[in-house]
Amino acid sequence: MCAQSAGDVTMGQLQDRVAVVTGGAQGLGVAICRRLAEEGADLVVADIRVSGAEDVARTIAGETGGRALALDVDVTGEMQVRQMIGRILAKWGGSSCPLCSPAGPRRPAGTRLAS
Numbered sequence: 001m002c003a004q005s006a007g008d009v010t011m012g013q014l015q016d017r018v019a020v021v022t023g024g025a026q027g028l029g030v031a032i033c034r035r036l037a038e039e040g041a042d043l044v045v046a047d048i049r050v051s052g053a054e055d056v057a058r059t060i061a062g063e064t065g066g067r068a069l070a071l072d073v074d075v076t077g078e079m080q081v082r083q084m085i086g087r088i089l090a091k092w093g094g095s096s097c098p099l100c101s102p103a104g105p106r107r108p109a110g111t112r113l114a115s
Contacts, residue, residue, distance in 0.1 A: 015040035018092050020084075022075050025052030033060055033068075042092055043068040046075070046084055067092075 019036040023029040025047035037043045037060045045060075047053040050072035057068035069091060073084045 012040045018042045018044060018088060020044040020046060022046045022073065025049045025056055030056055037064045037066050037068065042066065044071060044088055046071045046073040048074045
């Protein structure tokens with residue numbers, strides 16, 4: 001789920017902001033990455049498939065002229081998420097960022113969320 005819907009922004013609204021997309025190496029994640037970069041965001045493509053994340057980051061940066069960073073992150077691991085945040089802050093500082101997370105922990109088939 002996105003903290004801010006990419007469809008709700010106007011052109012360039014994300015200039016000088018950092019956008020983090022977990023699961024950004026494939027499918028919906030790639031589309032979200034592309035849209036956020038088109039809006040001017042500095043892009044973090046985070047995925048457990050780092051080679052895919054690197055390809056997406058390189059391609060989108062080439063298409064938009066923006067900055068993109070690929071990170072190898074398993075969002076099911078709290079320490080990896082903390083390290084990801086630390087790397088982003090060290091590279092680009094603490095500008096506000098939309099977080100889009102089409103990736104996330106998966107539940108085994110047939111399990112239910114607690115009510």
